[in-house]
Amino acid sequence: MRSILIVMMGGGLLLAQEHAGFSPGQDVEAGAQLFYADCSNCHGADGATVPGVDLGRNKFKTASTDEDLIRIIIKGVPGTGMPPSNLSRELASNIVAYLRSLVVPTVFNNGDAKRGHDLFTSKGCTNCHRVLGTGSRTGPDLTEIGSMRKPKELEQSILDPDAEVTPNNRTFKAVTRDGATITGRVINRDSFSFQVIDSKERLLILEKSDLKEFSFSDKSAMPSYDGKLQPAEVADLVTYLMSLKRMDSK
């Protein structure tokens, strides 16, 4: 559910008793699609926009069981901003499956956030990453990473950074016509130019016509911490990172 994905739906048309698309039962991925299509407009991408409700952490006002949630999704909550969706029970249960998947306790989010924070500052993370104004800007700013990624994804990024490098985090290298080499990340681009933050944290605009060559690397600039951190340390680090939520949802 990256932001590249625009999800639309046909209003209240998912009265899909014989829905051909989603697999039956507790389909987490299908639930995620529905969540982003139907729920995130009001609840936010991390589910924490509505006061008193934090869907990402399964904090609800009245519901506690899966049945409660399915009922609320289908029928809404009268007198509140929560409208009925008229989704089928199957589709509603997929959304519930997705919400529950967000809080399944794993070794990776059961760590100690305080110890994770200490690891973050002592193990060199801040040489590239920045949190709340501290650390380098050359790598992705992680101030709100807990609202953007799941624990599993963060674990993967720590242990196997090359497994997935999002397009905006690729390493960019350019050689200008006068021979200067620039490395960094492209933070915006258009038909004629790149807007770059370079390894010295400078914001540069590079006109394509001024470049002799340029390339992107799909390899991450980040070293793997596989074998360099104990599993419990990885869990602490992930728990710390997951605690870094969107500023407006705290």
Add this chain to the structure above:
Amino acid sequence: MKRLAWAGPLLVAASLAVPISFAQVSFDRILNASKEPQNWLTYSGNLSGQRYSELAQITPANVNNLEMKWAFQARSTEKFETTPLVVDGKMYITQAPNDVIALDAATGRTFWVFNYTPSTDARPCCGRVNRGVAILGNTLFMATIDSHLIAIDAINGHPIWNVETGNAKAGYAMTLAPLVVKDKVIVGVAGGEYGIRGYIAAYDAKTGKEAWRFYTIPGPGEPGHETWSGDSWMHGGAPVWMTGAYDPDANLTYWGVGNPGPDFHGNDRGGDNLYSDCVVALDADTGKLKWYFQFTPHDVYDYDSVQVPVLADMEWRGRNRKIMLWANRNGFYYALDRTTGEFLNGKPFSTVTWAKGLDERGRPMRIAANNPASNAQKIYPGPLGATNWYSPSYSPRTGLFYIPAWDNTHADFQDAPADYKEGKNYMGGILRNYGAGIRANEVLDRKEEDGFGVVRAIDAKTGERKWEFKMADLTMSGVLTTASDLLFTGSREGYFSALDARDGKLLWKVSAGGDIAMGPMTYQVNGTQYVAFAAGGSLFAFALRP
């Protein structure tokens, strides 16, 4: 009109010294619009839909000397999709949703504003937008998002008549610039996502009285009705939301028709669903159907065929023919005989996976698996199309047809049954669009080839690609060409560019800072040629440095 009659002798005397102001725009002038290229008298510049101008003061050699002469900032946060009209130094634009504004075309200063507040019942699917006005005599015509057609005095900005063409509450909305043919004003209606029954309707320009109406879905007993199973015709969509074209020799007016509804769920509307996704050729006096050609029979992808029909006369395999050029949202380029509707040629101009090609009659050879009912994944093009409503251009000088296209955009489709409820979305499924662009997502979370905008120049006769101009983001800008072999176009990333129409070479560009989502146009006042385009909420006029 009254005031002009009274001031007549005075104006004639004044005309000896200065150009005539507020001249009457007869239909004869509109018909011969290409002969007075200083003006822009109808949406596409001429009734052939070519968006080609004979003006040639700005050339490939001097285009580098363009500078901004004025800007007009709309009081609207909606997209500025209007193509201005220019009549003898006066410019007429709309400000979204439905204000009409008269400007001085040389300075951008406002003469008057006609404010119209559409009904709160209005529910246009995709923005409270408008694409411009039409003019006849001294009367302007605007189609509104609450489905009214309003006549406005071009001199003082006061309304003359106002008629309701459809029920806004049921999703009938109008966003197009009307087309004037003879003494009639022709419009079509949007609402393909609300289960409307589409139509094209003509109104008497003087009185607003309806002259004829052509339903784009045939009713019981009419030919073509059998292409809709059961009662599906009643809410089958087939909207008409872009301006048509007119051929005076055949007295035919041509209009592109949009998607059938529900968009992605076709099982409950068995058949070809005429005249959805068709071009229809109508007798301009009566609205009677002369011929039709259906691009996407039984569409389940939302491939509206509402593109501006582009009419061109050319030698075609040894004989002179009257041709219609059409780059369709479904990814195929078509050449048709516009007198008979005969299919002459067709081939993809962008990546297409829903069909493997066109047969000898131009009917798509579909790939059965790539259908929403089969839970279709990665269908090219996505429902936003390989092109859409953005005006193409044809230059008789180069013989090239210029298409503002999207490539490598695709979508996953999931079909679901839909129940019709008045005024509610009636789309029948879910889809996910990929490669929707940088601006759409405000991040850079995709690779270069994952969906891009491009102007593709193709040989109108063969459909062969001659050159292309690729953009980083997608484009919603139309294309304008001129007799000096310049091509102007914009982009969603906010550049307005001038290319050499012969080879696509970039000659000049300016960063205008906002989405360009309209058809650029050109005009001349006091000997100076201007090029006008809108970016974001602002309209800009550029001309050469003195």
